[in-house]
Amino acid sequence: MKLQTVDNEISLWQSLHFRKPINPINKMTQGQGGFGEKPHKHSCELSRFAAATSSIIRTLTSVATNEAATPASPSPPAFSCGSRFLRADNKSRNVQWVFLGCPGVGKGNYSSRLSTLLGVPLIATGDLVRQELSSSGPLSSQLAEIVNQGQLVSDEIVITLVSHRLEVGVAKGESGFILDGFPRTIRQAEILEGVTDIDLVANLKLPEQALIEKCLGRRICSQCRENFNVASINIESENGKPGIIMAPLLPPPHCASKLITLADDTEAVVKERIRVYNEMSQPLEEYYRSRGKLLEFDLPGGIPESWPKLLQALNLEENEEKLSATA
Protein backbone atom coordinates (compact mmCIF):
# COMPACT_ATOMS: atom_id res chain seq x y z
CA MET A 1 0.00 0.00 0.00
CA LYS A 2 1.22 3.47 -0.87
CA LEU A 3 1.05 4.96 2.61
CA GLN A 4 2.89 1.98 4.04
CA THR A 5 5.67 2.31 1.45
CA VAL A 6 6.10 6.02 2.04
CA ASP A 7 6.33 5.44 5.79
CA ASN A 8 8.92 2.74 5.25
CA GLU A 9 11.06 5.03 3.15
CA ILE A 10 10.76 7.98 5.52
CA SER A 11 11.64 5.72 8.44
CA LEU A 12 14.65 4.52 6.49
CA TRP A 13 15.85 8.10 5.93
CA GLN A 14 15.12 9.00 9.54
CA SER A 15 17.10 6.04 10.75
CA LEU A 16 19.94 7.24 8.53
CA HIS A 17 20.19 10.83 9.66
CA PHE A 18 17.14 12.93 10.10
CA ARG A 19 14.97 13.51 13.08
CA LYS A 20 11.77 15.15 11.94
CA PRO A 21 8.86 13.11 13.31
CA ILE A 22 6.22 11.98 10.88
CA ASN A 23 3.09 14.04 11.42
CA PRO A 24 0.10 11.73 11.87
CA ILE A 25 -2.16 14.39 10.34
CA ASN A 26 -0.05 14.30 7.19
CA LYS A 27 -0.32 10.55 7.08
CA MET A 28 -4.05 10.79 7.37
CA THR A 29 -4.35 13.43 4.65
CA GLN A 30 -2.15 11.43 2.29
CA GLY A 31 -4.30 8.41 2.86
CA GLN A 32 -7.51 10.30 2.22
CA GLY A 33 -6.25 12.39 -0.65
CA GLY A 34 -6.10 9.53 -3.16
CA PHE A 35 -2.88 10.79 -4.71
CA GLY A 36 -1.28 8.79 -7.52
CA GLU A 37 0.22 5.43 -6.68
CA LYS A 38 3.91 5.45 -6.09
CA PRO A 39 5.82 3.19 -8.49
CA HIS A 40 7.13 -0.04 -7.03
CA LYS A 41 10.84 0.05 -6.31
CA HIS A 42 13.22 -2.87 -6.29
CA SER A 43 15.39 -3.02 -3.23
CA CYS A 44 18.59 -1.94 -5.03
CA GLU A 45 16.78 1.05 -6.51
CA LEU A 46 15.46 1.84 -3.07
CA SER A 47 18.86 1.71 -1.46
CA ARG A 48 20.33 3.97 -4.17
CA PHE A 49 17.41 6.28 -3.65
CA ALA A 50 17.85 6.17 0.10
CA ALA A 51 21.52 7.06 -0.32
CA ALA A 52 20.61 10.09 -2.40
CA THR A 53 17.84 11.13 -0.06
CA SER A 54 19.90 10.62 3.08
CA SER A 55 22.13 13.27 1.62
CA ILE A 56 19.24 15.71 1.15
CA ILE A 57 18.10 14.90 4.66
CA ARG A 58 21.51 15.70 6.14
CA THR A 59 21.68 18.88 4.12
CA LEU A 60 18.16 20.01 4.84
CA THR A 61 18.82 19.45 8.53
CA SER A 62 21.85 21.68 8.31
CA VAL A 63 19.96 24.31 6.32
CA ALA A 64 17.12 24.32 8.82
CA THR A 65 19.41 24.72 11.82
CA ASN A 66 22.19 26.81 10.36
CA GLU A 67 22.42 29.48 13.04
CA ALA A 68 26.18 29.66 13.06
CA ALA A 69 26.18 31.28 9.66
CA THR A 70 23.85 34.11 10.71
CA PRO A 71 25.91 37.29 11.16
CA ALA A 72 25.90 38.75 14.70
CA SER A 73 24.66 42.13 13.40
CA PRO A 74 22.70 41.44 10.26
CA SER A 75 22.21 44.31 7.83
CA PRO A 76 18.68 45.76 7.86
CA PRO A 77 16.23 43.67 5.86
CA ALA A 78 15.27 44.86 2.39
CA PHE A 79 11.65 44.45 3.31
CA SER A 80 9.16 44.97 6.05
CA CYS A 81 6.29 42.64 6.62
CA GLY A 82 3.56 41.18 8.70
CA SER A 83 3.62 37.97 6.75
CA ARG A 84 2.39 34.80 8.38
CA PHE A 85 4.55 32.95 5.88
CA LEU A 86 7.84 34.10 7.36
CA ARG A 87 9.58 31.71 9.72
CA ALA A 88 6.36 29.95 10.48
CA ASP A 89 7.64 27.77 13.27
CA ASN A 90 11.32 28.32 13.76
CA LYS A 91 12.85 31.71 14.46
CA SER A 92 16.39 30.42 14.03
CA ARG A 93 16.16 29.94 10.31
CA ASN A 94 15.25 31.85 7.22
CA VAL A 95 12.22 31.19 4.98
CA GLN A 96 11.64 27.84 3.29
CA TRP A 97 9.31 28.56 0.40
CA VAL A 98 8.28 26.66 -2.72
CA PHE A 99 7.10 28.12 -6.03
CA LEU A 100 4.65 26.12 -8.12
CA GLY A 101 3.35 27.01 -11.55
CA CYS A 102 3.06 25.86 -15.13
CA PRO A 103 6.01 26.27 -17.51
CA GLY A 104 6.06 29.87 -18.69
CA VAL A 105 4.20 31.36 -15.73
CA GLY A 106 7.31 33.29 -14.65
CA LYS A 107 7.96 31.57 -11.34
CA GLY A 108 11.71 31.82 -12.00
CA ASN A 109 11.46 35.57 -12.26
CA TYR A 110 9.30 36.15 -9.19
CA SER A 111 11.12 33.62 -7.04
CA SER A 112 14.44 35.19 -8.03
CA ARG A 113 13.20 38.67 -7.03
CA LEU A 114 11.97 37.31 -3.71
CA SER A 115 15.21 35.49 -3.09
CA THR A 116 17.08 38.80 -3.50
CA LEU A 117 14.56 40.64 -1.34
CA LEU A 118 14.60 38.11 1.49
CA GLY A 119 18.29 37.27 1.25
CA VAL A 120 17.76 33.55 0.78
CA PRO A 121 19.20 31.34 -1.96
CA LEU A 122 17.05 30.46 -4.93
CA ILE A 123 17.31 26.82 -5.93
CA ALA A 124 15.83 26.24 -9.39
CA THR A 125 15.86 22.59 -10.35
CA GLY A 126 15.47 23.48 -14.05
CA ASP A 127 18.81 25.32 -13.81
CA LEU A 128 20.42 22.41 -11.95
CA VAL A 129 19.20 19.99 -14.62
CA ARG A 130 20.43 22.25 -17.45
CA GLN A 131 23.82 22.68 -15.73
CA GLU A 132 24.19 18.92 -15.50
CA LEU A 133 22.99 18.58 -19.06
CA SER A 134 25.60 21.00 -20.43
CA SER A 135 28.40 19.35 -18.45
CA SER A 136 30.19 16.33 -19.79
CA GLY A 137 29.02 14.30 -16.79
CA PRO A 138 27.63 10.77 -17.10
CA LEU A 139 24.00 11.95 -16.89
CA SER A 140 24.31 14.55 -19.60
CA SER A 141 23.05 12.72 -22.70
CA GLN A 142 20.36 10.86 -20.74
CA LEU A 143 19.03 14.16 -19.39
CA ALA A 144 19.11 15.91 -22.77
CA GLU A 145 16.77 13.33 -24.24
CA ILE A 146 14.29 13.61 -21.36
CA VAL A 147 14.29 17.41 -21.11
CA ASN A 148 14.10 17.99 -24.86
CA GLN A 149 10.98 15.84 -25.00
CA GLY A 150 9.33 17.89 -22.25
CA GLN A 151 9.35 14.99 -19.74
CA LEU A 152 10.35 15.04 -16.08
CA VAL A 153 13.67 13.57 -15.06
CA SER A 154 13.52 10.89 -12.39
CA ASP A 155 12.87 11.79 -8.76
CA GLU A 156 16.14 10.12 -7.84
CA ILE A 157 18.23 12.32 -10.16
CA VAL A 158 16.47 15.53 -9.13
CA ILE A 159 16.88 14.75 -5.45
CA THR A 160 20.56 14.06 -5.95
CA LEU A 161 20.98 17.40 -7.75
CA VAL A 162 19.01 19.34 -5.10
CA SER A 163 20.87 17.62 -2.33
CA HIS A 164 24.24 18.47 -3.83
CA ARG A 165 23.19 22.10 -4.35
CA LEU A 166 22.05 22.34 -0.72
CA GLU A 167 25.30 20.86 0.52
CA VAL A 168 27.28 23.46 -1.38
CA GLY A 169 25.01 26.15 0.14
CA VAL A 170 25.44 24.88 3.67
CA ALA A 171 29.20 24.92 3.24
CA LYS A 172 28.87 28.60 2.26
CA GLY A 173 26.68 29.34 5.31
CA GLU A 174 23.35 29.64 3.53
CA SER A 175 20.16 29.54 5.59
CA GLY A 176 16.65 28.93 4.23
CA PHE A 177 15.74 28.61 0.56
CA ILE A 178 13.24 29.30 -2.15
CA LEU A 179 12.65 26.26 -4.33
CA ASP A 180 11.63 26.86 -7.94
CA GLY A 181 10.59 23.71 -9.79
CA PHE A 182 10.85 21.35 -6.81
CA PRO A 183 8.84 19.45 -5.78
CA ARG A 184 7.17 18.58 -9.06
CA THR A 185 5.62 15.26 -8.16
CA ILE A 186 3.70 14.05 -5.14
CA ARG A 187 6.59 11.72 -4.42
CA GLN A 188 9.09 14.59 -4.32
CA ALA A 189 6.69 16.53 -2.07
CA GLU A 190 6.40 13.57 0.29
CA ILE A 191 10.17 13.36 0.52
CA LEU A 192 10.47 17.07 1.26
CA GLU A 193 7.61 16.90 3.76
CA GLY A 194 9.33 14.00 5.48
CA VAL A 195 12.52 15.95 6.11
CA THR A 196 11.75 19.62 6.64
CA ASP A 197 8.94 22.14 7.11
CA ILE A 198 7.92 24.26 4.18
CA ASP A 199 6.39 27.56 5.31
CA LEU A 200 4.63 28.56 2.11
CA VAL A 201 3.86 27.23 -1.35
CA ALA A 202 3.06 29.99 -3.84
CA ASN A 203 1.07 28.80 -6.84
CA LEU A 204 1.34 31.25 -9.75
CA LYS A 205 -1.28 31.07 -12.49
CA LEU A 206 -1.82 32.37 -16.03
CA PRO A 207 -4.19 31.29 -18.80
CA GLU A 208 -2.75 28.55 -21.05
CA GLN A 209 -2.59 30.80 -24.11
CA ALA A 210 -0.32 33.22 -22.22
CA LEU A 211 1.84 30.32 -20.96
CA ILE A 212 2.46 29.07 -24.49
CA GLU A 213 3.21 32.52 -25.91
CA LYS A 214 5.55 33.27 -23.02
CA CYS A 215 7.50 30.03 -23.43
CA LEU A 216 7.85 30.59 -27.17
CA GLY A 217 9.01 34.17 -26.60
CA ARG A 218 11.63 33.21 -24.00
CA ARG A 219 15.23 34.19 -24.82
CA ILE A 220 18.41 33.87 -22.80
CA CYS A 221 21.62 35.85 -23.19
CA SER A 222 24.26 33.24 -24.00
CA GLN A 223 26.85 35.35 -22.21
CA CYS A 224 25.30 36.64 -18.96
CA ARG A 225 22.49 33.96 -18.83
CA GLU A 226 19.89 36.69 -18.12
CA ASN A 227 16.29 35.82 -19.14
CA PHE A 228 14.26 37.98 -21.53
CA ASN A 229 10.98 37.63 -23.39
CA VAL A 230 10.10 38.94 -26.83
CA ALA A 231 6.39 37.98 -26.62
CA SER A 232 3.85 40.78 -26.54
CA ILE A 233 0.75 39.26 -24.96
CA ASN A 234 -2.75 40.68 -25.19
CA ILE A 235 -5.50 38.31 -24.09
CA GLU A 236 -8.98 39.78 -24.16
CA SER A 237 -11.33 39.39 -21.21
CA GLU A 238 -13.73 36.49 -21.59
CA ASN A 239 -16.53 34.96 -19.51
CA GLY A 240 -15.99 37.44 -16.71
CA LYS A 241 -12.25 36.75 -16.56
CA PRO A 242 -10.13 39.90 -16.87
CA GLY A 243 -7.94 40.37 -19.94
CA ILE A 244 -4.17 40.16 -19.60
CA ILE A 245 -1.63 42.45 -21.21
CA MET A 246 2.04 41.56 -20.84
CA ALA A 247 4.68 43.74 -22.40
CA PRO A 248 7.84 42.07 -23.76
CA LEU A 249 10.89 42.01 -21.50
CA LEU A 250 13.50 43.14 -23.99
CA PRO A 251 17.28 42.77 -23.54
CA PRO A 252 19.69 45.68 -23.23
CA PRO A 253 21.70 46.40 -26.43
CA HIS A 254 24.79 44.46 -25.21
CA CYS A 255 22.71 41.24 -24.87
CA ALA A 256 20.52 41.69 -27.97
CA SER A 257 22.91 39.99 -30.39
CA LYS A 258 23.62 37.06 -28.03
CA LEU A 259 20.09 35.76 -27.46
CA ILE A 260 19.41 32.04 -27.64
CA THR A 261 16.25 29.91 -27.36
CA LEU A 262 16.25 26.79 -25.20
CA ALA A 263 15.75 23.50 -27.03
CA ASP A 264 12.63 22.73 -24.94
CA ASP A 265 10.91 26.01 -25.84
CA THR A 266 9.47 24.80 -29.17
CA GLU A 267 5.67 24.68 -29.53
CA ALA A 268 5.33 20.89 -29.46
CA VAL A 269 7.62 20.53 -26.44
CA VAL A 270 5.99 23.43 -24.59
CA LYS A 271 2.54 21.83 -25.02
CA GLU A 272 3.92 18.53 -23.77
CA ARG A 273 5.52 20.25 -20.75
CA ILE A 274 2.17 21.85 -19.89
CA ARG A 275 0.43 18.47 -20.27
CA VAL A 276 3.04 16.81 -18.03
CA TYR A 277 2.65 19.64 -15.50
CA ASN A 278 -1.12 19.18 -15.36
CA GLU A 279 -0.74 15.44 -14.92
CA MET A 280 2.22 15.23 -12.52
CA SER A 281 2.46 18.57 -10.74
CA GLN A 282 -1.06 19.93 -10.49
CA PRO A 283 -1.95 17.36 -7.78
CA LEU A 284 0.60 19.20 -5.62
CA GLU A 285 -1.86 22.07 -5.37
CA GLU A 286 -4.32 19.92 -3.44
CA TYR A 287 -1.47 18.31 -1.49
CA TYR A 288 -0.37 21.70 -0.14
CA ARG A 289 -3.88 23.20 0.02
CA SER A 290 -4.94 20.44 2.39
CA ARG A 291 -1.95 21.29 4.59
CA GLY A 292 -2.89 25.00 4.70
CA LYS A 293 0.29 26.06 2.91
CA LEU A 294 -0.96 27.03 -0.53
CA LEU A 295 -1.13 30.65 -1.63
CA GLU A 296 -3.00 30.91 -4.95
CA PHE A 297 -1.96 33.86 -7.08
CA ASP A 298 -3.49 34.75 -10.46
CA LEU A 299 -0.99 36.99 -12.22
CA PRO A 300 -2.82 40.16 -13.28
CA GLY A 301 -0.34 40.95 -16.07
CA GLY A 302 3.41 41.38 -16.55
CA ILE A 303 6.01 42.09 -13.88
CA PRO A 304 5.11 45.78 -13.31
CA GLU A 305 1.49 44.87 -12.46
CA SER A 306 2.11 41.51 -10.80
CA TRP A 307 5.15 42.13 -8.59
CA PRO A 308 3.56 44.71 -6.24
CA LYS A 309 0.42 42.59 -5.97
CA LEU A 310 2.44 39.48 -5.18
CA LEU A 311 4.28 41.37 -2.42
CA GLN A 312 0.90 42.47 -1.11
CA ALA A 313 -0.39 38.90 -1.13
CA LEU A 314 2.70 37.85 0.83
CA ASN A 315 2.37 40.83 3.20
CA LEU A 316 5.80 42.04 2.19
CA GLU A 317 6.88 45.56 1.33
CA GLU A 318 10.08 46.50 -0.41
CA ASN A 319 12.03 49.28 1.23
CA GLU A 320 12.55 52.42 -0.85
CA GLU A 321 16.24 51.86 -1.55
CA LYS A 322 15.60 48.28 -2.68
CA LEU A 323 12.81 49.42 -4.98
CA SER A 324 15.12 51.80 -6.76
CA ALA A 325 17.87 49.17 -6.90
CA THR A 326 15.65 46.66 -8.71
CA ALA A 327 13.80 49.14 -10.96
Ligand SMILES: Nc1ncnc2c1ncn2[C@@H]1O[C@H](COP(=O)(O)OP(=O)(O)O)[C@@H](O)[C@H]1O
Ligand atom coordinates in the same frame (compact mmCIF):
# COMPACT_ATOMS: atom_id res chain seq x y z
N1 LIG B 1 11.59 18.70 -9.81
C1 LIG B 1 11.79 18.19 -11.04
N2 LIG B 1 11.49 16.89 -11.30
C2 LIG B 1 11.70 16.34 -12.52
N3 LIG B 1 12.21 17.02 -13.55
C3 LIG B 1 12.54 18.34 -13.37
C4 LIG B 1 12.34 18.97 -12.11
N4 LIG B 1 12.75 20.27 -12.21
C5 LIG B 1 13.17 20.42 -13.48
N5 LIG B 1 13.05 19.27 -14.18
C6 LIG B 1 13.42 19.05 -15.59
O1 LIG B 1 14.04 20.23 -16.09
C7 LIG B 1 13.27 20.79 -17.15
C8 LIG B 1 13.35 22.30 -17.09
O2 LIG B 1 12.81 22.75 -15.88
P1 LIG B 1 12.32 24.25 -15.68
O3 LIG B 1 13.34 25.21 -16.15
O4 LIG B 1 11.85 24.39 -14.28
O5 LIG B 1 11.16 24.35 -16.74
P2 LIG B 1 9.69 24.87 -16.78
O6 LIG B 1 9.76 26.08 -17.66
O7 LIG B 1 9.03 23.67 -17.45
O8 LIG B 1 9.14 25.17 -15.43
C9 LIG B 1 11.87 20.23 -16.96
O9 LIG B 1 11.14 20.21 -18.17
C10 LIG B 1 12.20 18.82 -16.46
O10 LIG B 1 12.59 17.96 -17.53
